[in-house]
Amino acid sequence: MTTTSVSADAGTNNGHAGTARPDATPTTLARALNMGLRASMDRDPKVLVMGEDVGKLGGVFRVTDGLQKDFGEHRVLDTPLAESGIIGTAVGLAMRGYRPVAEIQFDGFVFPGFDQIISQLAKLTFRTQGKVKMPVVVRIPFGGGIGAVEHHAEAPESFFCHIAGIRVVSCSNAADAYFMIQEAISSDDPVVFFEPKRRYWEKTPLDVASHPGSTFSSVIRRPGTDVTVVSYGPSMPVLHAAADAAAVDGRSLEIIDLRTLSPLDLDPVLESVRRTGRLVVVTEAPRESSISGDIAARVTEEAFYSLAAPVLRVAGMDLPYPPSKLEEYYLPDLDKVLDAVDRVLAY
Amino acid sequence: MTTTSVSADAGTNNGHAGTARPDATPTTLARALNMGLRASMDRDPKVLVMGEDVGKLGGVFRVTDGLQKDFGEHRVLDTPLAESGIIGTAVGLAMRGYRPVAEIQFDGFVFPGFDQIISQLAKLTFRTQGKVKMPVVVRIPFGGGIGAVEHHAEAPESFFCHIAGIRVVSCSNAADAYFMIQEAISSDDPVVFFEPKRRYWEKTPLDVASHPGSTFSSVIRRPGTDVTVVSYGPSMPVLHAAADAAAVDGRSLEIIDLRTLSPLDLDPVLESVRRTGRLVVVTEAPRESSISGDIAARVTEEAFYSLAAPVLRVAGMDLPYPPSKLEEYYLPDLDKVLDAVDRVLAY
Amino acid sequence: MVNQQWIDSLATARGVKERGVTGAGATPAPTSAPSPAQVIAGLKATSGGEDLIQLLTPEGEFTPHPDYPLDLHPDRFPELLKGLYRDMVLVRRFDREGNALQRQGQLSIWVPLLGQEAAQIGAGRAMLPQDMAFPSYREHGVAWCRGIDPTELLGVFRGTEHTGWDPREKGFGGYCIVIGNQVINATGYAMGQRLDGKVGQGAQAEATIAFFGDGATSQGDVHEAMVFAAAYDSPVVFYCQNNQWAISEPVERQSRIPLFNRSRGYGFPGMRVDGNDVLACLAVTQWALDECRSGNGPVLIEAFTYRMDAHTTSDDPTRYRQADEAQAWKLLDPIERVKVHLARTGMADSAFFDEIDAEADELAARFRAHCVAMTVPPPERMFSHIYSEPNHQIDRQRAEFLAYLDGFEDESGDLA
Amino acid sequence: MVNQQWIDSLATARGVKERGVTGAGATPAPTSAPSPAQVIAGLKATSGGEDLIQLLTPEGEFTPHPDYPLDLHPDRFPELLKGLYRDMVLVRRFDREGNALQRQGQLSIWVPLLGQEAAQIGAGRAMLPQDMAFPSYREHGVAWCRGIDPTELLGVFRGTEHTGWDPREKGFGGYCIVIGNQVINATGYAMGQRLDGKVGQGAQAEATIAFFGDGATSQGDVHEAMVFAAAYDSPVVFYCQNNQWAISEPVERQSRIPLFNRSRGYGFPGMRVDGNDVLACLAVTQWALDECRSGNGPVLIEAFTYRMDAHTTSDDPTRYRQADEAQAWKLLDPIERVKVHLARTGMADSAFFDEIDAEADELAARFRAHCVAMTVPPPERMFSHIYSEPNHQIDRQRAEFLAYLDGFEDESGDLA
């Protein structure tokens, strides 16, 4: 089950398909995040970066490379090895007026900090009726496909989409990475920021002067007429490859990148589904009680008469993430998306 | 917004509506759980009960009352105040051959133990390809409507339904409580066992000699023809009240109690929806990325042509649980269910 | 195959067991652990042992402590003690009123602090205005010291709101129900104080104090709070009110040695103070906050006290402890010893005591009146301040909900 | 408003700072903490200080320890030491082979134990067959002692499986990746040993040993493991391999005092052993396991050692530590000192050393051959043993998946 080589994500800054802007430079997603963190730290002395190995090492994926050297150990903190401690102290720092950007080293290691996220980070603003704000960003490298050992390749975003009081977002190209991390940091809401680690080294165009306005909205990456296909972060290149392959068979797929997973910006999806009548939702997260089920249920409820077929899902199976030599069987890929397109068109 | 008084859940042991069996005794749900725990401990010396205040005090809801007196401090353990420690030591005890029944005192306090549940309890059997079994039950009193302070009235079951490797069940009457807790304890799978705390003191018939076979399946509590209404645990009385009220308007609701939330037993639901063409899912859990969305998405996918209307959901709003004086506005009640029935019939 | 050795070991108050082993950390010789028989009889360790720091004995005799001075001019001592007496009497009075209001259905629940007045007032009065406190749910006495009117505590127990004050304005966090959570948040706040340059010698120097119980010491969050505070020399006092019980579990269930020793595992000072001696609590907490303010944080204080009443109004202590235990602790009452000292030394006459009692009754009456008059907030309060930024999903669900409610007014409800 | 005081404090190796304060737990006077300059220069604390328990010096001189005897007849000492030498050489050899296999793309990752052979073989050989070990992911040396063939370790690093052995059969748990998780599971297992009556004087008495690193000591799970073990007197040895680093963070980041002191906060013994001295690790671990077996558990052992290689093959230590640090620790090599002692005392001749090296090469060759020949498991392995009971959802998703795969064979795939 080899995946055909996928083209770089053809998305551009403002979400309009088409050629890259003249002064956009091909930039890796990791580099774009580093530039975005740096821009936020330059702008606001209250912005801190904290986590395991984020300072001297520059992070296990080098996303925070050079920040401690430039901003000092008092703003880029290598923390003791304890995720509840990292999130819990970030909450306290935020109460003091700081804007901490906490890093969870890999998706599977967010769970020791889950209690502080759901019981304090997500609830303090409501608990105090707005007197306490939680401008905290929790960065989590997530998703599979990197041949790693257990707990290093999971997609836990559905858990956080079920928690009221926090925003959940995911970037899928360098431009979004650069602008979304800054928007997350400047937001007074707590934001869980999912980074598709498999794509950290993919280059896509970034024009730092493009000022795209809010990047937390859904965006049509590629217009189409027959089937609407929706995803975010890690799976976006798969969708573009599927659209290319489908075009060869004369089928036009409309590709939408959600960017925000909670609160979902469903209007562009509904508008598209009302045109195409068919929707496929693609995520790496397991199927059961997940964000993919929520999208299917809400689109069906709000666009029932437009649907020519049920919303189909290409999602992880309801299994613990498999050993890495089998992960390509588990992950959504080109063939699975094309198969779903076939089936949704068969109704 | 006062809720009309709800009749006791008319469910009986074998899931067939109808009068109580001759030798069935009206029993509170809490008492039935106590009797079920006792029966399991009598049968198997490896069964332990552990948690905060479960021993000498008999549990804050008295569900474990008298067990320490009868079985000793070595089988009913009052533990230090640490949920990761409770679940983590239960995992170790299970590796040693014991069958621990761990109590989480209130739903909001499961999250410090969330990491041990998702990273160890749910994955050890797959990790060791079956060489290690995890016959652990995690009991969680859940749901609202008891006028309590924060973190004491939440419905966190969707989180656990998203975790592969554990079963998630919920009892809604004394008979199910008695038999399901024993089935959970004797199962070699880890089971998260949700108890509707608002209904601990409601009496329903219990016949300990009825041997109902597996209680982990969905069950039709009340046959009907117009609309299928599905729920579990805390909301079941609301559904029965709605069915009674709807009958007055000449509308016949089919009431289904899921009992198992993961893996979902959807066949009875699909069979029913293929007859009625309309489905309403009722849960206290927030709507976003939840079990209610998953049920709606799967039923739509598998019974698309039978649906005369989209699956509608009566769920908690996507808010932190409100202060108790406002909880009745938040919780699914008779009026909300009847309103959903109206709307699903309006398509 | 019953394991008798285990059963015996559980039933006894191991507190401290002679280990007869070498190596650092071998459990120190038992100081004041009650005998197994005593524990079974419910007579808990009423004496704090040699390590107990005490200035005012249960009988009202005062001796200053060489290491923990009360930093004030001796002439102002009577005024200080009378003030502390007033604090404790008034706090106990509205706490009793809270219990009564719950019994009469005016509150869903009340969390009594009976017996812990000295531990809370002592620590509360040790704080400077710029300091920050992180409470659990029982710290009504500390709230009092931070200028939070008792009526502001009612909402959380009546079920109308979660926090009735502005934490930064009062220097007192909202009540925290999840055991241990607030302790790691306190360390983070203290890290922020240091980052702001507020640790050092200046008059503006700040410190933080986290309040938690004996049961909370078992939580991972309290451990990680101490690890981070030691790693960053954070100006935070970990103030553990060991009231001997975590609902139905005795402190021996959480630790085999006195809790103040916990700091020895992290390398910062820890001391046990007589939690029923308001002067000792004041002096030791002042010292600890000053240590933190000057950069020598963190510090652990174990206030050795007793939970005289039930865990909450929904608890029944007769199921797990002996009445004679409470009797023994009554002899160590935190208010009684101050009254005896004030009367014996002539610092205060009966008129003073009567005046305080009258003021207490007035406070209780105002507290009650406010409670019974409290209204239920409007239902859309459920949607307020979930986020700090505009949120289309919240707006939509609010609109749908209000439309649904309107439906009941004109009987044509429509829940989108 | 830059906080210079804070910046200085972070950059220095506070290790232990003179506190000049009263009260129990005041940080003990610094014993062997490296000077700030030393740390900045990357020269870590290469000496374990006075508390270090050592039997065999880096130069190969052996002196028995009064408190920690090697319970064997002196005549059998040469055989013991030669066996330990062989263990360490073979383990180091296949560990080096693992590194090489990763470099050649045969493994996704390898986690080297270079430098920690003595800490692992000493503890591994101290265990009795009936004891149980809970490893993290670096304990290849302990696995060796528990009869797990090195090839059984390959699956987890090649990505073909998560655990290649039966934990109960080998008395060695599966590798645990989430830092700290296995330590609380170990306490639970030890509680079960006591419940089974296996704690006491009999020959069948059992104990458990949990392996974790210096970074892990900051996790809440390790704290709660110690709280529960102290509460239930559980027969568990907490064996911390302080190899000075948690990926790029020095141990000073986790604790300001030597880690063995952590047990003083819970009331059980803790000691620091020279983690590069296989005899000291054997003697101290034997003593600790016996203490636990007889009912005096738990015990904390800090094996003071050094991670000679990178954290894993995906790590680059040159970004965070000085090369001269590794040079300093080379002088304390765990294998070299045994070789010197065996040679100087005439217990072993060059033939013996050559024989061991040959055996090591054979092992490495078998290890390599097994690895390169390893096949990818069939895809439906993803569905196997998710649950122990029949599961209709798993069966259905397996059937759908296999049907989907078949579709590719006859090009008419149908994913239900």
Ligand SMILES: Cc1ncc(C[n+]2csc(CCOP(=O)(O)OP(=O)(O)O)c2C)c(N)n1
């Ligand atoms: C994480 C968590 N687990 C359980 C509870 C339920 N609970 C509330 S108070 C309490 C006992 C707390 O005892 P202690 O820490 O000694 O404080 P005290 O109430 O005695 O002041 C428990 C178990 C909780 N609030 N949070």
Ligand SMILES: Cc1ncc(C[n+]2csc(CCOP(=O)(O)OP(=O)(O)O)c2C)c(N)n1
């Ligand atoms: C909960 C969790 N957080 C983070 C990680 C990532 N991680 C893997 S190893 C490691 C450092 C562990 O250091 P230490 O405990 O000293 O063990 P060592 O690797 O040095 O043997 C980290 C941060 C993890 N595996 N688990």
Ligand SMILES: [Mg+2]
């Ligand atoms: Mg207490």
Ligand SMILES: [Mg+2]
């Ligand atoms: Mg280490």
